[in-house]
Amino acid sequence: MAISPSHESALALHRFGMGPRVGSIAAIASDPRGALMADLDRPGAGGFANPDLLTSGEAARAMFDFRQERKAARLAARATEPQSAGASAPESSSAPPSAITPNASPDTSMSAPPGQAASKPAGNPAPGVPQQLYLEEARGRIEAALGGDIGFVERLVWFWSNHFCISADKGPAVRSLCGAFEREAIRPHVLGRFGDMLLAVESHPAMLFYLDNVRSIGPDSIAGRNRGAGLNENLAREILELHTLGVRTVYTQDDVTSFAKVITGWSIVPFKQDPIHGGEFAFNERMHEPGAQTVVGKTYPDGGVEQGRAVLTDIARHPITAKHVATKLATHFVADAPPQALVDRLAKRFLETQGDLKELAKVLVTSKEAWDAPRDKLKRPGEWIVGALRAVGAAPPDIRPVIQAHNMLGEPLWRPPAPKGFSDDSAEWMPGLAERLDVANQLARRVGSLVEPDAVVDTALGPLASDETRQTVKRAESRPQALALLLMAPEFQRR
Amino acid sequence: MAINIHAPSRRELLLASGALFAWAGMPKLARAEGRDPRLLVIVLRGALDGLATAAPVGDPDWIRLRGDKALKLEGPTPALPLDGFFALNPAMPNLHRLYRSGQATIVHAAATPYRERSHFDGQDVLESGLTQPGVADTGWLNRALAALAPESEVLAHSRAAFAVGPVTPLIVRGPAPILPWTPPRLPPATDDTVMRLLDLYRHTDLALARVLEERMGLAAIVRAGDMDTGQAKANPGGGVAQVRSYFAESAGAAAKFLAQPDGPRIGALAFDGWDTHADEGEVSGRLANLLGALDGAIAAVETQMGGAWRETVVALVTEFGRTARINGTQGTDHGTATVALLAGGALKGGRVIADWPGVAEAKLYENRDLMATTDLRAVMKGLLRDHVRVRDDALATSVFPDSAGVKPMTGLVVSA
Numbered sequence: 087m088a089i090s091p092s093h094e095s096a097l098a099l100h101r102f103g104m105g106p107r108v109g110s111i112a113a114i115a116s117d118p119r120g121a122l123m124a125d126l127d128r129p130g131a132g133g134f135a136n137p138d139l140l141t142s143g144e145a146a147r148a149m150f151d152f153r154q155e156r157k158a159a160r161l162a163a164r165a166t167e168p169q170s171a172g173a174s175a176p177e178s179s180s181a182p183p184s185a186i187t188p189n190a191s192p193d194t195s196m197s198a199p200p201g202q203a204a205s206k207p208a209g210n211p212a213p214g215v216p217q218q219l220y221l222e223e224a225r226g227r228i229e230a231a232l233g234g235d236i237g238f239v240e241r242l243v244w245f246w247s248n249h250f251c252i253s254a255d256k257g258p259a260v261r262s263l264c265g266a267f268e269r270e271a272i273r274p275h276v277l278g279r280f281g282d283m284l285l286a287v288e289s290h291p292a293m294l295f296y297l298d299n300v301r302s303i304g305p306d307s308i309a310g311r312n313r314g315a316g317l318n319e320n321l322a323r324e325i326l327e328l329h330t331l332g333v334r335t336v337y338t339q340d341d342v343t344s345f346a347k348v349i350t351g352w353s354i355v356p357f358k359q360d361p362i363h364g365g366e367f368a369f370n371e372r373m374h375e376p377g378a379q380t381v382v383g384k385t386y387p388d389g390g391v392e393q394g395r396a397v398l399t400d401i402a403r404h405p406i407t408a409k410h411v412a413t414k415l416a417t418h419f420v421a422d423a424p425p426q427a428l429v430d431r432l433a434k435r436f437l438e439t440q441g442d443l444k445e446l447a448k449v450l451v452t453s454k455e456a457w458d459a460p461r462d463k464l465k466r467p468g469e470w471i472v473g474a475l476r477a478v479g480a481a482p483p484d485i486r487p488v489i490q491a492h493n494m495l496g497e498p499l500w501r502p503p504a505p506k507g508f509s510d511d512s513a514e515w516m517p518g519l520a521e522r523l524d525v526a527n528q529l530a531r532r533v534g535s536l537v538e539p540d541a542v543v544d545t546a547l548g549p550l551a552s553d554e555t556r557q558t559v560k561r562a563e564s565r566p567q568a569l570a571l572l573l574m575a576p577e578f579q580r581r
Numbered sequence: 582m583a584i585n586i587h588a589p590s591r592r593e594l595l596l597a598s599g600a601l602f603a604w605a606g607m608p609k610l611a612r613a614e615g616r617d618p619r620l621l622v623i624v625l626r627g628a629l630d631g632l633a634t635a636a637p638v639g640d641p642d643w644i645r646l647r648g649d650k651a652l653k654l655e656g657p658t659p660a661l662p663l664d665g666f667f668a669l670n671p672a673m674p675n676l677h678r679l680y681r682s683g684q685a686t687i688v689h690a691a692a693t694p695y696r697e698r699s700h701f702d703g704q705d706v707l708e709s710g711l712t713q714p715g716v717a718d719t720g721w722l723n724r725a726l727a728a729l730a731p732e733s734e735v736l737a738h739s740r741a742a743f744a745v746g747p748v749t750p751l752i753v754r755g756p757a758p759i760l761p762w763t764p765p766r767l768p769p770a771t772d773d774t775v776m777r778l779l780d781l782y783r784h785t786d787l788a789l790a791r792v793l794e795e796r797m798g799l800a801a802i803v804r805a806g807d808m809d810t811g812q813a814k815a816n817p818g819g820g821v822a823q824v825r826s827y828f829a830e831s832a833g834a835a836a837k838f839l840a841q842p843d844g845p846r847i848g849a850l851a852f853d854g855w856d857t858h859a860d861e862g863e864v865s866g867r868l869a870n871l872l873g874a875l876d877g878a879i880a881a882v883e884t885q886m887g888g889a890w891r892e893t894v895v896a897l898v899t900e901f902g903r904t905a906r907i908n909g910t911q912g913t914d915h916g917t918a919t920v921a922l923l924a925g926g927a928l929k930g931g932r933v934i935a936d937w938p939g940v941a942e943a944k945l946y947e948n949r950d951l952m953a954t955t956d957l958r959a960v961m962k963g964l965l966r967d968h969v970r971v972r973d974d975a976l977a978t979s980v981f982p983d984s985a986g987v988k989p990m991t992g993l994v995v996s997a
Contacts, residue, residue, distance in 0.1 A: 519789060520796035523778065527770035532747040539701065558781045563627035563700050563856030567774050574778050576786035 093549045094118045094457065100550070100581040101419060101461070102451070104237025105473030111548040114236070122451045125238040126444055132239050132276040133269075134230045138222070142266035142291055145219050146365025149262035150357040152215035216261040220254055223265020224499050225485040231472045232481060239276060242447060244468065245418050247272045247500075249411075250287045250329060251507040252296040254500045259295045259365075264500035267292035280411065280441030281402035288325060288398060289367050291354045297321035297505065304350035304375025317375075322346035324505045330401045331382075332410035341382050347375035348386065349394040408436035415446060416456075418510045422463060425455040461550075461580045464512040467495035469581075470522065474573045477546035480533050491525045519579075526573040527566075534566030543572055550577045616734050618927060618968045619839045619893040621848045621882060622722055623832065624752060625875075626704055627773075627855030629899040631919030632940070632951060633863040634673075634872065635687050635933065639666035642941040650863060650907045658864045663687065667933045671864060672873040675880045679924050680931055686923040686993065688960050689935035692901060692953035698915035700856065703900030708752035710958070710981045721980050723755030725965050726847050728975035735846045735969055743838050743848030745831050753849040760845050762834060768827040771854045772867065821870045828852055828874040833881035840889045847969070852878070855899060859910035879924050891926035894968050894994065898957060904949050905940055916950035921960055927968060927994045934990070956987045963990030 092111060098118040099106045103125075114121035125131065140148065213221070231240050247268045254261035271290045275283035287293055294300045303309050303316035310316060322345040327333045351374030357364035369391035378387045381397050382404070389396070401407055412432035416424035432449050439445045450456050465473065471491050475482065482488050492499050495518050502508050509515070539559045543551050555575040562568035572578060636652035637643050638660060644651050652660040652668060660668035661677040667689065669677050679685035695706035695714065702714030710721025726742050729735055741760040744753045749761055775797065782790035831850050838844045854871055861868050879895060886893050902919030918938075923930070938944050938952035946952040958981045965971040965980065966989045977985040 516788070516792045517796070519792045523770050523775070523793075527774065528767055531767045535748045535750070552785055554781055554784045558777060560699075562777070563773065564704065564853045565701055567771075567777075567853065568701075570770060570774055571778055571781065575781060576789055579789065580786075 090549060095121075096548045096550045097457065097461070097581075098122055099236060100465075100473070101456075101463075102236070102238045102241060104231050104234060104240055104469070105476045106546055106548070107235075107476045108479055108545050110235065111545070119451050121236060122238050123448065125234075125236045126277060126447055128239070132243060132273045134226065134273075136226050139226055139269065140219065140266065142263050142270055143363065143366040145262045145266050146259065146291060146354070147357065147361070148215050148219070149258050150364060153258065156214075214258075216254075216258040219262045220264065220500070221485055221489070223268075224489055226265065227268070227499070228472065228482070228485060228488055232475055237472075238447070241419075241469075242276050242443070243268070243273055245415065246276055246283065246443075248502070248507040249414060250283070250293070251502045251505065252292050252500065253502055253505075256296050260292055263290075263292035263295070268500075275443070277444040277447070278442075279402075280407075280436070280443055281399055283443070284325075284329065284398050284402045285395060287329070288321070288349070288394075289352060291365060291367055293321070294352060294354060294367070297324055299349060300353045302346060302350050302352075303373045304347055306376055307350060307374050308372040309370075310373070310375070317343070317346055317350065319343060319346040321352075322349060325398075326382075326401070328505055328507075330407040330410065331404060332406065335406045335410070336404075337382050341380075344379040345381045345397060348379045348381060348397050350375045351391070352394060402441055403437075405433070405437060408433040408441070411441075412436060412446075414510070415450065419450055420456050420463075421459045422511050422513075425459065428453050428455040461577070462512065463581055464515045464579055465581050466508065466510075466515060467497035467518065467522070468492055468499070470573075470579065471495070471525065473546075473578070474526065474529060477542055477573070477578075478529070478533050478537055478569065479545075480529075491528075494521050494525060496521075522579070523570070523574055526570040530566040530568075530570035530573070534564070534569035537565065537569060539565055539568035539572060542569060546572065547575070547577050551575075552577060616970075617738075617846070617889070617892050618735065618970075619846050619848075619886070619889055619925075620722075620964060620969055621832075621835055621839060621850075621893070621895045622752060623875075623878070623895065623897045624704070624708060624750060624849065624851040625855050625897060625899040626700070626851050626853040627857075627899075628700065628703070628901050628903055628915055629855045629919055630857060630861065630863070630868060630903040630913050631689060631691075631899075632902070632905060633861065633868055633913075634670050634920050634922070635663065635667045635689055636660055636670075637666060637689075637937065637940060638668045640937070640940050642939065642944075646905055646940045647907055650861070650911070652863065664933050666937075667935075670869065670872050672869040673876040675876045676922065676924060679879070679883075683931040684924060684926050684928055686928050686930040687933045688921040688923065688955060688957075688990075689933055690918045690938055690951055690953060691921050691955040691957045691960060692918040693957050695901065696917065698901065700900060700915075705751065707898060707900045707957070708750060710961075710984075712983055717751070719755035720750070720752035720849075721961065722752045722847060722849055723757045723759070725969060725971050725975075725980045726757040727755060728971055728979050729969070730972070733970060738841075738843050739845040741845045743835055743845040745835050745848070745850035750849050750851045752851075753847075760838070762838065764827065764831050764834065766827070769823060771824075773854055773856060776859075821874075824854070824870065825874040825877055828878040829881040832878035833885045836882040836885035836893075839893070840886050857903070857912050858908070858914060859912040861907075861912045882924075894923060894925040894927050894964055896961070896964060897922040897924075898961075902951055905945050905951050906949070917946045918951040918953035918955075921957060923960075923964075923993070929992060929995050955990075958984050958987045959990045960993070962987065963993045965989075967991070968994045 092115045095115040095118040096111045099110055102122055231237060234240050252260055252264055252267055254264045267290050271286040275286060297320040298318045299321040302318035305317055319342050323342045326337045326342060331337055351370045353368060353370045353373060355363045355366050355368045371390060374390060376388055378385050382401060384400060386393050386396050412429045415432055416429050420428060431453060432446055435445050435449045489499060497508055543556060543559055555577060559568045559572050562571055633652060638654055652670060654660055654662060654668055658671050660671055662668050663680060676685055693706045694712045695703050705714040708720045709717030711717050723742050741758040742753045744750060744759050744761045747763045749759055753759060779790060779793050782793060835848045835850055839846060839848055857868050860866060863869060882895055883890050898921050899919055902916040903913035904916045908914050936954040938954050944952060962976045962981060965976055966973060971980060976989060
């Protein structure tokens with residue numbers, strides 16, 4: 087069946103982009119593929135400039151200072167008030183951020199009915215530094231997704247960020263760094279080389295904290311001999327299993343152990359030692375296991391930090407890595423069980439170009455299979471939430487409800503349950519459909535009476551809208567109900 | 582989620598005006614003597630079945646029209662007698678009590694000038710006060726406030742109109758400042774929304790339909806476990822209790838604000854869920870539950886108004902009525918005339934006001950709907966003129982434009 091150009095343009099926005107905004111289906115209808123290509127060619131694609139966001143080093147030090155101060159405050163409180171020993175000091179007395187809803191009165195004491203106004207105490211203490219950093223970074227990420235015309239490159243950022251995931255739930259360090267990690271390790275390379283992204287990721291403090299490498303010590307290193315053995319295989323294993331070759335492929339347990347030794351010493355500058363550079367990446371020779379190591383059939387002479395770089399460079403180019411990456415990309419963008427021809431073409435291009443990720447993106451855009459696949463994939467929660475906000479043209483004044491929506495739908499931002507990241511299998515997201523209705527209903531009750539439902543159908547779905555969906559929206563009893571039903575329609579849930 | 586709209590929408594500015602919290606002017610506590618009227622308008626979105634709310638039990642064609650779905654004065658759940666001809670839905674004992682004490686009035690066979698059957702357009706006409714849909718950014722209630730003379734007693738306390746909800750209802754948007762209040766918890770998706778979605782899935786995506794059905798079954802079990810009364814039915818979306826508490830909380834909060842010495846005197850809110858196409862459940866079921874929740878909302882207003890109740894009118898209005906006959910799915914489709922319910926101590930109540938058209942076949946509008954014999958604008962103009970004291974010329978021009986031919990209904994309130 088031939089697909090009409092406007093149909094293809096709507097498909098492009100849903101499958102490859104962040105979803106249509108007002109007029110975007112029409113805007114790219116003359117050449118949907120060209121529009122996706124142009125998104126890749128934009129100057130500065132993948133990055134976003136926000137001078138207020140901290141580097142990972144600054145964020146790590148802010149986190150460290152915050153925790154030191156809190157500890158000191160606790161000790162001081164304990165010293166002055168022996169009765170309340172053990173009780174933690176309040177984090178801060180500053181007021182919580184203002185009204186949640188845009189038209190609620192800014193004076194929270196008046197937003198409650200009279201009589202209840204004074205019944206509520208001052209509210210939660212202000213969030214600590216790690217959470218503040220997390221929320222600021224989350225806002226930046228969501229705004230970047232809402233702001234793009236198409237959002238293809240942002241989708242690629244999300245894909246790679248999930249491929250190389252870290253989790254804020256690991257603790258305050260990773261929570262403080264998860265946004266900086268994405269900006270520093272993922273974004274600069276999203277249209278660059280896989281090997282460069284791999285190196286940036288595995289040497290980033292956030293990843294080193296997340297997968298415990300900051301504490302991994304070579305048994306025969308100076309630190310190891312002084313303190314006893316302290317090898318931690320976590321990062322080495324996940325690099326091979328998840329980031330590059332893929333589980334149950336060409337590596338063995340011996341490879342994991344050897345590789346773990348190779349990257350001992352990949353750590354951070356201790357905070358107490360160096361207040362200027364504390365928390366930044368540092369190769370610590372004293373923790374590094376001396377000697378040559380054999381990883382996946384190749385022996386690497388000891389060369390300090392260069393030994394690990396050499397291993398990463400080689401496995402980044404490995405044909406099995408190419409296949410793994412190709413399969414994941416096709417699964418994410420096209421189908422739960424992607425067409426083999428597409429996977430093969432991606433893997434081939436990966437090897438031809440030494441892992442040029444922009445070239446892989448182009449293969450996706452130019453492959454017939456990527457357009458012909460039925461629209462069966464359920465959007466992941468984050469895609470759906472951002473798509474809904476784009477469809478109605480809404481910009482959240484407060485990022486927390488958006489984050490809460492992610493949490494409710496099982497895709498908490500930068501908090502995957504395991505290093506494998508969030509699943510790209512539709513079946514895993516299906517049970518969350520009822521929660522999506524809750525979120526759709528909440529959004530619709532807030533903005534639904536401000537939009538024309540028919541117009542939002544045209545904006546969001548255009549030619550993809552079935553007659554049934556159009557009728558359902560038209561017959562809704564109110565504009566908010568119409569909007570909720572539209573956001574829940576199969577054509578808006580799937581891509 | 583908290584959201585600002587940036588879509589190029591004709592309504593864009595209105596959210597901004599709602600967000601302004603423009604509680605302009607100094608509250609004056611000077612008022613001690615004299616009148617201090619309050620008007621709260623509750624918009625029932627989805628089209629309320631007026632015949633199932635106040636039934637013409639004295640009409641000889643009534644039983645023939647609705648058969649076993651007709652409210653009757655006899656039977657296990659008898660309707661509550663009003664004036665010998667009409668009877669009130671048994672789910673509204675509180676409104677019935679007010680009626681009997683002269684503090685409630687029911688206007689029947691009333692409709693806005695809108696004669697099509699689209700909810701969105703009908704709601705636009707109802708709330709804008711214009712004769713055509715889709716052209717207004719302001720509502721008649723706000724324009725009425727704006728039309729008051731500066732020395733008006735209504736403005737002595739606050740110049741603002743009170744609005745409940747995360748988005749200010751159209752009826753109360755406009756030039757006069759708005760005092761918005763958002764309930765801490767918005768209601769969940771209604772059962773009706775869930776059923777519509779399920780219907781869409783069944784026709785277009787069976788996998789999604791299956792998931793939703795499973796979750797609904799689960800929700801029903803959980804809810805049945807929560808409530809020992811056994812009245813909990815398969816309510817995957819908003820349970821009856823949640824709807825009741827949302828209605829009462831919203832209306833009660835509005836009343837608290839309107840009762841304050843320096844609070845606003847005019848307010849509006851909206852409740853949805855009235856579009857009863859299938860399994861209407863007029864005496865036990867969906868409509869009965871909603872009317873019961875509405876009855877509780879009226880009670881909450883009375884309670885929270887305290888002494889101000891005697892100077893209060895609550896007007897409950899809907900965009901249009903429903904078909905006179907029951908359809909093939911035990912519900913009713915979009916119709917024309919319906920009821921407007923008025924409650925409050927300021928009313929000269931205890932009356933059903935209707936120029937009754939009858940429900941015989943030949944009397945139905947387009948052979949399907951209750952004929953509209955009272956222009957709803959006449960009711961609202963009557964309240965605005967005699968209760969709020971908006972001038973006649975403003976009512977006919979800025980408040981309800983092109984309505985010079987629609988005379989304000991007289992004698993609705995005591996002080997008139």
